[in-house]
Amino acid sequence: MADVAIEYDNPYAVFVPGYEVTGTVVMAVREPVKANSVLISVHGEAHTHWTIQEARTRMVTRTNAQGHHHTVSETYYVSVPYSGCTPYVDGSAIVWTPPSGLSTDHIPAGNYRFPFRFLLPVNCPVSFEGGYGYIRYYCKARIDRPWYKFDKTTKRVFTVIPPSDLNYIPNANSPLQISQTKETGVLFFKNGKINVTVKLPKGGFVPGEAIALEADIVNYSSQKIKNIRVKIVQCSHYIAYRGSEVVQPGTIPVGGLMRSPARREDHREVFRSEEKVEILKGATEKWTRMVPIPPTVASFNNCPIITVEYFLKMKVTTSGAVSTTISAQLPIIIGTIPIRQISVPPPPPPQPGGAPLYPQIPESSDAPPSYAECVFGAGKVKDQDETDEFTPRYPCYPNITPSAPPEEIEKM
Structure with missing residues (x-):
């Protein structure tokens, strides 16, 4: 028989909207195979389900x-x-047909390589694997065999990454700050207040970068502060319909009396650290840490049924039989191209043709990113024909220089 595989020209199987997905269908035919054709197809969609x-x-x-x-x-x-679907890519091409105009013929024994290319639409959102859905793209090769119950097929998923340039996102380079004050103790046994002010040098970051977190902790209570916890949380939002519904790209999900969309949220910890501290009563302490961002999907809201946002959360806990927890959180943006201190010209619109490994960034910036597997691993929502687990890859800047707190934060 025959073995069929798909090889992508990009070694990471990463592609950019508005450019081409290119690769080769590789066939090893051990004995002549009767076939009508050999086809390659590309598919991509957002899908939610619960x-x-x-x-x-x-x-x-x-x-x-x-x-x-x-x-x-x-x-x-x-x-x-409940489920929802938004289609983005659906195309096919024939890479082999019988010679001399025959409808059916044999593929002779031997090794074959059939190149292919598909143009991705410019509106494709980023690949994503979540708890209640996914945005997934793949190519499928198929040997159309007459009189056989099943055709010979193979499927390979690839990652789509639209550029998310933090230099063009409003407020991504602006410092962030939030203050929270809480009374400790319970009812008639109040122990004084604790004030926590959390500061970030900016709001936009890329995977591989570390966030320079600074917190001013003022302990006016009679209890000691014993624990500080910091998390980066991914919050994903999903929309689905009773039964099923197709929602076209660029539209807003709506429904009638019996078809109103259902919504779900999923919270996952991208990073978490917990540290024992001892901040005595009446003390003031400036607490600083570098919070790393592992490989994860960029923030996005250009898909009508799946969106993703991020928060940095900090919790301060006191000691005592009745402990008190003070929580503070700030929204952050995860992008794919880091903030630069130099003037950056507007990015050119994508042109049809071969895609670069990654959109170009200014020469004075850090080295182009690597592509690392998502910190959450393979997706959990499977299709009926899914056999191999797939983990998307995202840009990662392991050597980027962390941003120091700007002067504006010091003056606040």
Whole structure:
């Protein structure tokens, strides 16, 4: 028979919207194979899915110990599926047909390489694997065999990464600050207040970069502060419909009385650290740490059924039999191209043709990024024909210089 594989020209299998996905269908035919054609296709979509347990009632007849029958109402539960789909890419091409105009012929034994190329639309959102859905792109090669129950197929997923340049996102380079004050103790046993002010040098970062976090902690309480926890949290939002619904790109999900969209959120910790401290009562301390950002998807909101945002969260906990926790959080933006201190010209619009490994960035910037597997690993939502697990890759700047707190923060 024949072995079929897909090889992408990009060794990381990473491509950019508005450019071409290029690769080769590789076939090793051990003995002649009767076939109508060999096809390669490309597909991409956002997909959401979950089930909801709904209570139903029914009347059932019961028999008591005396043999008397009576009818009662019984509650039971059914699983109701909710899903949504937004299509982005769907195309195919024939890479082999029988010679001499025949409808069917044999592919002779041997090794074959059939190159292919597909143009990605400019509106493709980033590849993403989440708890209640995904945005996934793949190519599928198929040997169309006559009189066989199943065709010979193979499928390979690839990553799509639109440029998310922090230099053109409003407020990405502006410092952030939030203050929280909380009374410690309970009811009539108040122990004084604790004030926490969290500062960030800017709001936009890229994977591989470290956030220079600075916190001013003022302990006016009679309790010691014993613990500080810092997290970067990814918050993903999903929209689905009872049964199923196709939502076209660029539209806003809507529904009628019976087709209103259902929504879910999923929170995942991108990074977490916890540290024992001892800040005595009446003390003031400036607490600084570098918070690393591992490989993760950039913030995005250009898909109608899936969006992703990020928050940096800090919790300060006191000691004592009744401890108190003070929480503060700031929204941050994750991009794919870091902030530069030099003037950056507007990016050119994508042109059809071969895609570079990654959009160009200014020469004075750090080295172009590597592509690292997502910190969350492979996606958990599977299709019926999924066999291999897929982990998307995202740009990562392991050697980027962390931003120091700017003067504006010091003056606040």
